[in-house]
Every structure is written in structure tokens, then in C-alpha cells.
Amino acid sequence: MKHRALFPTCPDGEFFGRVAEIDSILRRAASEERPAPSILLFGGRWTGKTEILRRVFHNLFWGQARVVPVYYQFKGYGTVEDFSEDYLKEVLKQYLAFRMREPKFVRDGISLDKIEKLLVDNDMYDLADIAALHREARKAGDASAALKNAMHAPAAITRLSGIPVYMVLDDIDLAEYQGPSGRSAAVARELISSLSSSDFSFVAAASSKRVLEGNVFGSVEAMELTGLDEELSASMMTDLCRQYNVESDTEMLRLAAFRLDGNPMYLKSLVWAAAKSGLKLKTLKDFADLYTQELFDGNIGFALRAAMGLKSINDLRVLHACSVAAAPVSDEELMERFRFSPVEMREILGSLSEAGLVEVNLGSVKWSGDSTVKDFVYFIYETRVKARSADEVRTYLAREVLKQGFDFKGSRINVRLSSEASEIVKSFNNQKVLKVLFKNQAFLSKFKNGSYKVSADRREDEELELPQVVGCFDTARLESGEAGPPILVAHGFQNGRYDSGSEVVWIVTVKDSLSPVNLGDVDNFLRRSQILRENFRAARVVRWMVGRDGFTSEAQKKMEAEGVHSSDAVQLKIIKEGLADSDGAARMRAAEKIVPVKEFEVVIPSATKAELVAARAVEEIGTEMGFDDVAIGQIKAALVEACINGFEHSRNKAAKVFLRFVSSVDRLTIYVQNGGVDFDRPGAPAISEPSEGLPRKRGWGFELMRGLMDEVKMEKVRGGAKIVLVKYLVKKGDSRNGQQEI
Amino acid sequence: MVNRKYRNFKELDGAVVIYPDNYINDIEGEKLEDLCAAYLERGFSKIVIDFSETDLVNSIGVSILIGIIEKVRHCKGNIAFSGLKRVNYDIFSIVGLTKHIQIYDTEEDAVNGNVPHEMVTT
Numbered sequence: 001m002k003h004r005a006l007f008p009t010c011p012d013g014e015f016f017g018r019v020a021e022i023d024s025i026l027r028r029a030a031s032e033e034r035p036a037p038s039i040l041l042f043g044g045r046w047t048g049k050t051e052i053l054r055r056v057f058h059n060l061f062w063g064q065a066r067v068v069p070v071y072y073q074f075k076g077y078g079t080v081e082d083f084s085e086d087y088l089k090e091v092l093k094q095y096l097a098f099r100m101r102e103p104k105f106v107r108d109g110i111s112l113d114k115i116e117k118l119l120v121d122n123d124m125y126d127l128a129d130i131a132a133l134h135r136e137a138r139k140a141g142d143a144s145a146a147l148k149n150a151m152h153a154p155a156a157i158t159r160l161s162g163i164p165v166y167m168v169l170d171d172i173d174l175a176e177y178q179g180p181s182g183r184s185a186a187v188a189r190e191l192i193s194s195l196s197s198s199d200f201s202f203v204a205a206a207s208s209k210r211v212l213e214g215n216v217f218g219s220v221e222a223m224e225l226t227g228l229d230e231e232l233s234a235s236m237m238t239d240l241c242r243q244y245n246v247e248s249d250t251e252m253l254r255l256a257a258f259r260l261d262g263n264p265m266y267l268k269s270l271v272w273a274a275a276k277s278g279l280k281l282k283t284l285k286d287f288a289d290l291y292t293q294e295l296f297d298g299n300i301g302f303a304l305r306a307a308m309g310l311k312s313i314n315d316l317r318v319l320h321a322c323s324v325a326a327a328p329v330s331d332e333e334l335m336e337r338f339r340f341s342p343v344e345m346r347e348i349l350g351s352l353s354e355a356g357l358v359e360v361n362l363g364s365v366k367w368s369g370d371s372t373v374k375d376f377v378y379f380i381y382e383t384r385v386k387a388r389s390a391d392e393v394r395t396y397l398a399r400e401v402l403k404q405g406f407d408f409k410g411s412r413i414n415v416r417l418s419s420e421a422s423e424i425v426k427s428f429n430n431q432k433v434l435k436v437l438f439k440n441q442a443f444l445s446k447f448k449n450g451s452y453k454v455s456a457d458r459r460e461d462e463e464l465e466l467p468q469v470v471g472c473f474d475t476a477r478l479e480s481g482e483a484g485p486p487i488l489v490a491h492g493f494q495n496g497r498y499d500s501g502s503e504v505v506w507i508v509t510v511k512d513s514l515s516p517v518n519l520g521d522v523d524n525f526l527r528r529s530q531i532l533r534e535n536f537r538a539a540r541v542v543r544w545m546v547g548r549d550g551f552t553s554e555a556q557k558k559m560e561a562e563g564v565h566s567s568d569a570v571q572l573k574i575i576k577e578g579l580a581d582s583d584g585a586a587r588m589r590a591a592e593k594i595v596p597v598k599e600f601e602v603v604i605p606s607a608t609k610a611e612l613v614a615a616r617a618v619e620e621i622g623t624e625m626g627f628d629d630v631a632i633g634q635i636k637a638a639l640v641e642a643c644i645n646g647f648e649h650s651r652n653k654a655a656k657v658f659l660r661f662v663s664s665v666d667r668l669t670i671y672v673q674n675g676g677v678d679f680d681r682p683g684a685p686a687i688s689e690p691s692e693g694l695p696r697k698r699g700w701g702f703e704l705m706r707g708l709m710d711e712v713k714m715e716k717v718r719g720g721a722k723i724v725l726v727k728y729l730v731k732k733g734d735s736r737n738g739q740q741e742i
Numbered sequence: 743m744v745n746r747k748y749r750n751f752k753e754l755d756g757a758v759v760i761y762p763d764n765y766i767n768d769i770e771g772e773k774l775e776d777l778c779a780a781y782l783e784r785g786f787s788k789i790v791i792d793f794s795e796t797d798l799v800n801s802i803g804v805s806i807l808i809g810i811i812e813k814v815r816h817c818k819g820n821i822a823f824s825g826l827k828r829v830n831y832d833i834f835s836i837v838g839l840t841k842h843i844q845i846y847d848t849e850e851d852a853v854n855g856n857v858p859h860e861m862v863t864t
Contacts (some may be wrong), residue, residue: 633829695838697805707836
């Protein structure tokens with residue numbers, strides 16, 4: 001069997017996400033439309049452009065026969081003639097490799113003479129003429145003819161062979177910098193001319209969209225490549241930490257992923273550094289230590305130093321000024337501040353722009369680096385220009401990273417809790433729920449070890465009747481000068497009666513930090529709600545405080561005395577689950593049935609029988625929840641189908657399936673996400689109908705899921721698709737799932 | 743005639759009982775398909791697949807089983823299932839396979855052609 005490798009790529013186990021981008025490029029490249037739509041893939045440094053292009057090339061080489069793929073990476077050359085020969089060589093040799101199914105030709109360096117001979121030996125005389133033309137041009141010292149011949153070779157091959165060439169062009173913006181100054185323009189001009197001819201299609205990668213500006217490429221779709229999204233980058237880090245035996249914490253990895261802008265190179269470097277130095281990634285402090293170490297002395301710092309290529313201390317001054325400016329800076333302002341001549345300024349901006357660090361547009365200079373580059377610029381600026389010691393700068397940076405990280409954690413919780421509280425209030429619709437869910441002190445005294453102790457008089461079963469909410473809004477407009485978190489106001493009617501006597505207003509606030517609600521918070525809320533209630537002529541006002549980390553005892557006492565409802569995050573989740581549907585609310589009327597929502601996450605790689613790992617996990621969770629063997633068998637079978645479907649539609653060997661199990665009072669909900677392209681659509685058409693009235697052979701996955709679970713939904717999410725499987729502990733009017741109906 | 747029992751099949755007089763693995767996916771399904779094809783070639787007219795050891799059959803496994811049934815019928819042979827666990831019965835039922843094949847509680851019933859039973863072990 002042939003060695004199928006073509007251009008080097010990173011190991012599959014270290015390649016994450018980007019499935020949607022690869023799939024999108026492949027679909028366009030091999031579409032029936034002629035010429036196929038071209039694409040410009042643009043994005044910052046180390047966002048994975050080269051990896052994507054090489055994987056696209058690999059897929060096109062081995063997976064289709066509609067186009068001939070040719071990969072070319074622009075880099076520096078001595079002369080235009082050398083560049084022309086290199087480009088032509090790659091085009092011809094990869095054409096031969098594809099036609100002869102010989103990957104060795106792609107991997108190996110072969111001289112143009114040898115390629116010409118191979119073309120002749122394989123009766124491709126017209127293509128051999130293209131190589132001969134180059135030889136003649138070089139012999140005559142005609143660099144322009146050699147360049148033209150090379151750049152238009154893909155179009156010529158398409159015309160002569162009848163099979164379209166599809167160019168995969170990496171670092172296309174470097175075409176401007178081929179060869180000695182003066183000649184570079186010729187390369188760029190000829191490249192643009194060949195790409196705009198529409199004789200062949202291409203996908204090109206560049207650091208910005210700039211290459212499209214002012215050029216007529218026909219219809220070129222611009223595809224931006226940003227960092228990996230938060231979920232995917234956190235999963236990537238989790239996986240890498242597992243591979244390299246680095247102890248980690250999921251929330252901390254999410255923070256790291258956010259702080260590093262989801263940049264795959266930074267994320268990998270951080271985990272490698274942790275593995276190398278035997279450090280953990282469990283706390284904010286671990287992250288701050290590792291990050292600053294990596295930035296100053298590690299792989300990230302080394303890579304940034306090489307990539308930025310700062311030529312002088314003045315480059316650094318300008319770069320620093322742009323990185324800290326809140327808005328784009330004018331070149332005149334920079335010239336004045338640093339006493340540069342126009343020539344000096346132009347040179348500096350040219351070099352910074354070439355490195356992708358700033359964008360210059362009509363005299364306006366805009367910082368285009370990411371936050372890690374900004375930190376790195378800060379470090380070298382402070383040490384070289386301000387002559388501070390590395391330790392001093394490192395201490396300052398670590399402090400900032402810690403503070404930002406803490407804010408980040410707080411803001412995430414705030415966003416989640418505020419929106420959850422808002423959703424819950426909006427779903428109030430005359431339901432009855434246990435009062436204890438709105439009384440934090442009483443709840444905590446009884447709720448221990450995941451279950452609720454009920455007293456003999458069953459006072460815990462006391463219910464609170466919720467209003468029917470007709471609308472809600474936050475008070476930002478009413479309290480423009482007020483400090484503290486926004487307050488949510490919900491208007492509704494009690495007891496299903498729409499009269500003034502039944503009108504009610506709920507005033508709700510959510511504590512937005514990691515510390516518990518204290519007396520000061522309660523006083524602030526009481527004061528503000530007192531002022532707010534003047535705006536509403538409702539007969540009754542209900543006040544409710546939600547605290548992520550609960551309440552101090554003084555705060556609880558005061559709220560109890562003032563009749564303010566109080567709930568922490570656990571109570572909020574129970575309320576949310578209970579209100580999700582009428583059956584859930586009915587089941588929540590017995591205090592001993594209160595069970596906290598538990599969440600588990602599992603990531604499985606695309607490997608033989610990997611779906612059984614998911615099945616094993618759900619078996620444990622289901623048993624713990626009280627499902628019987630039959631129900632567990634059904635859940636396992638449905639989950640196996642969802643996982644297989646996820647892998648099948650990822651179109652990538654290294655694809656992973658992300659699973660989230662949410663166990664709540666009455667149901668198990670499983671979210672299956674493939675981080676890539678769509679799953680099979682439910683009710684896919686039958687592919688083959690066997691004879692003798694037997695069922696069709698394929699396309700049963702979704703029907704099995706639907707038949708085995710109580711609910712199956714498919715949701716489109718950013719970067720992929722998600723299947724949601726739900727199994728109730730007790731199905732309405734049925735006890736087959738393992739428990740008697742309450 | 744001497745009955746011979748191997749790890750994953752048992753040859754009886756004119757019939758063979760096959761014991762698939764605990765999880766029938768594409769790989770296991772193909773092994774099963776090869777085994778059935780080999781017995782059909784050797785002239786065995788009755789094939790019993792006993793699923794007592796099989797915890798789960800996935801949709802790819804199901805499609806292969808449908809192919810096996812098709813092939814056996816094409817060769818004028820007879821095929822039956824036995825020892826199905828509840829979840830596998832549910833799966834075959836959703837797919838509609840239970841209407842097309844005889845399902846027995848035990849392999850003995852299947853081999854002897856006793857009256858097929860509707861159920862299954864849990």
C-alpha cells in the first residue's frame with residue numbers, strides 16, 4: 001500500500017475544529033459549477049490557515065476526481081526566475097502526481113527536467129511544452145516570459161487536459177514580497193492577472209482581506225478565520241491536557257481559551273509548557289504563571305519574536321503606541337509624537353503592516369494584533385524602551401491577567417444567571433411551586449447531600465402561586481444614575497384574573513459576583529425597589545434576590561424580615577427545570593422530590609467503538625437517576641446512534657463528538673454535538689430497498705433515536721449541529737421508564 | 743452426525759447457530775455476514791443467530807443483518823433469531839424486521855422450529 005501522506009500536517013489528535021471551513025471549501029472546489037467559486041481565506045497569524053489548506057488539498061487529492069488540486073505556499077526567493085521555476089515545478093509535478101496517483105511526486109523534490117521527461121513518458125506532450133517554454137525563457141534571460149508562463153500554467157493545463165486545476169495558494173500576501181525589491185511588483189501583478197482570468201478556481205489564504213482590494217478577481221468569496229470558539233477551544237485544551245497528563249480544571253481552561261482568543265498555536269503551546277514544566281492548569285494563578293512564562297521565555301514568545309521581525313526600536317515604539325490606543329491613530333500624530341520624518345514613518349508602517357501587526361488605511365493606523373501579541377509588545381517595550389526588569393514586567397502582567405480572569409469568571413456567571421432569571425420570570429404562568437425554592441435559608445437548612453428532608457408536618461410542601469407574566473424589562477432606563485446590577489421588573493396578574501386587584505409586579509435582581517449577597521446588597525436592593533415601586537401602580541409588589549453564591553446570614557435575616565424572596569443558583573436551576581413544562585411543575589410539588597440538576601460532559605474521539613464509551617457513561621448516569629434496565633438499554637442504543645451520526649458527518653478523521661448529560665428531577669437530557677457539519681436529517685430518504693418486502697437497509701439512525709427516546713430534536717448551532725435526546729424518568733400515564741408516576 | 747461447537751458458532755445437523763459479539767457494528771456485522779455466507783456455500787440451509795451475548799446492535803449492524811436475511815432467502819435457506827435482549831427486540835421492531843423473521847426465546851426452540859415466542863430476555 002502506498003504511503004498516502006502529502007504535505008506535512010499536525011497529528012489528527014491535535015487538530016481541532018475547522019471542520020465546517022474545510023467542508024465548505026471542499027464543497028465549492030468540487031462543485032459542478034464551472035469555474036468553481038473561488039475563496040479567500042483570511043485570518044490572523046496561527047489561526048490554522050495552512051493546516052486547513054493542506055487538509056483541503058489532501059481531501060481533494062484522495063477524495064474526488066473532478067478537479068486537479070495543486071498546493072503552493074509563497075515564500076521568499078532570490079530572483080523572479082527562481083520563483084517562476086519553483087511555482088511551475090509544483091504545478092506540473094502535482095498534476096502528474098494526481099493523474100498517476102503517485103503521492104511521492106508531491107512529497108519529493110524533482111527537477112523540472114525530470115518532470116518534463118515524466119510528462120513525455122506519459123504522453124502528456126502539451127504539458128511538457130510548458131516546461132520547455134520555461135527552459136527557453138530562462139536561457140534567453142527573459143524573466144518576464146518565465147513568470148508569465150509559470151503563473152498561467154494552471155489555466156493552460158485546465159485548457160489542454162480538460163480537467164480543471166484547483167489552486168490551493170498559501171500565504172498569498174507574501175507574493176508581493178517575492179524577489180528583490182522592484183521585481184516583487186511583477187510577481188504580484190502576474191499572480192493577480194492569472195487569478196482574475198477565471199480559467200481556473202482557487203482557494204487562497206492571506207493574513208487580511210487587503211489582497212482583494214482594488215483587484216478584479218470576479219466572484220471571490222471572503223471567508224474569515226477567527227480563533228476557535230470558546231466551547232471548541234476549551235474542549236481542545238481539555239483533550240490536550242489529557243494527552244499530556246496535565247491536571248486541569250474545565251472552567252480554567254475556558255478562561256485560558258478566552259484569554260488566548262482561541263488561537264490553536266497559543267492553546268497548544270500553553271499545554272505543552274505545562275507538561276514540560278510539570279505545572280497544572282487548575283487555578284487562575286497557574287494560568288497567570290504559565291502564560292507569562294510562555295510569553296517571556298517560552299514557545300509563544302519565541303514564535304512571536306520571529307514572526308514580528310521588528311527591525312528597530314522605533315518600530316517597537318510605534319507598535320506599542322498603536323496597541324494601547326483605544327482607536328486608530330493617524331500617521332501624522334505618530335510622526336509628531338516620535339519626531340519621525342515622512343520617509344521614516346512610511347518605512348516603519350510598511351514593515352509593521354507587512355508583519356500583519358497594523359492596518360494602514362488613508363493615513364489611519366489601526367492595531368490588528370491579538371491580545372497575546374499586545375501583551376508581548378508590552379513586555380518588550382517595557383524592558384527595552386523603559387529599561388524595566390523582566391521580573392517587574394512579569395509581575396505587573398500576571399497581576400493584570402489575574403484581575404481580568406476574575407472579572408471574566410464573574411461576568412460569565414452573571415450573564416448566565418441574569419439570563420436564566422429573566423427566562424424563568426418570563427415563563428411564570430400561574431404555576432404553583434414549592435415556596436421553599438424562594439426561601440434560601442429554609443432551603444439550605446433542609447437540603448443536604450443532594451436530597452430534601454421533609455418534616456412531619458410537611459410544612460415544606462407549602463406552595464407559592466406564581467403570576468401570569470405579561471411582560472418584563474430591566475430598569476437601566478429608569479435608574480440611569482444608579483450603581484449596582486440592573487433590576488428586572490415583570491408585570492403580571494395573579495389567579496388568572498385581569499383586574500387591578502390581581503395585578504402584581506415582581507422586582508428581581510441577580511448578584512453578579514462570586515461573593516455571596518451581603519447586607520449592603522440587600523439594603524441597596526430594598527432602597528432601589530422602594531424607589532422603583534413608585535413607578536408602578538400595581539396592588540402588590542414581590543421582591544426576589546438571586547445570588548450565585550448564596551447569601552450571608554445577616555442578609556438572609558434581613559430578607560426574611562422584609563419578606564424578600566431569596567434563591568441561590570441551585571434553587572434557580574430547580575425552578576427552571578420545574579417550570580419547563582406543566583408535568584415538571586406538578587412533580588415539583590412534593591418537597592422530597594427536589595433533586596439538583598447535575599451536568600456531566602464527555603468528549604469522545606472518532607475511534608472504533610468510541611461510542612461505547614458514551615454508552616457506558618450514560619449507563620452510570622441513568623442507573624444513578626433510577627432508570628430501569630430497559631430504559632437504560634434504550635438510551636444507550638439511541639446515544640450510540642447519535643454518536644455514530646456525529647462522526648459520520650464530521651468528514652474528518654480527527655473529529656470529536658461532544659456530549660453533555662443533564663440529569664434533572666424528571667428527565668435525562670443528552671446534547672450530542674459534532675463540532676462540524678450537519679447530522680443526518682431526520683427521515684432521510686431510503687437509499688436501497690431490498691427485495692422480498694424487507695425493510696430498507698440504511699437511514700435508520702434517526703428513526704431508532706426517535707423510537708427509543710421520548711423526545712429527539714435537532715438544533716443548528718455555531719460551528720455544527722446538535723442532537724438533543726430526552727428520556728423522562730416517568731412518561732405521562734406510564735411507568736415503563738423505571739419509576740412510578742408521582 | 744457429530745455436533746460441533748466453536749467459540750462463535752455451533753454446527754448441528756443441517757443447521758448452524760451463530761453467536762455474535764456483544765456489540766454488532768460494521769466490523770462485527772461484516773464478520774457475521776462472512777460467516778453466514780460461508781455456511782450457505784457449505785450447504786447449511788438453516789441459520790440461527792443467537793443474540794444472548796449481544797447487548798447492542800447499531801443501525802449499521804441492522805443494515806447488515808437485513809442483507810444477511812436477503813442473502814439467506816435468496817439461497818432458499820431459513821434464518822431465525824433467538825435470545826434477543828429487550829433493547830435489540832425494540833430496535834428490530836422499530837425497523838420492522840420482527841415482521842419478516844421468526845424470533846425465538848432460545849436457540850433450541852429456533853433450531854427445533856418450535857412456535858416462535860414474542861419475547862425476549864431483558
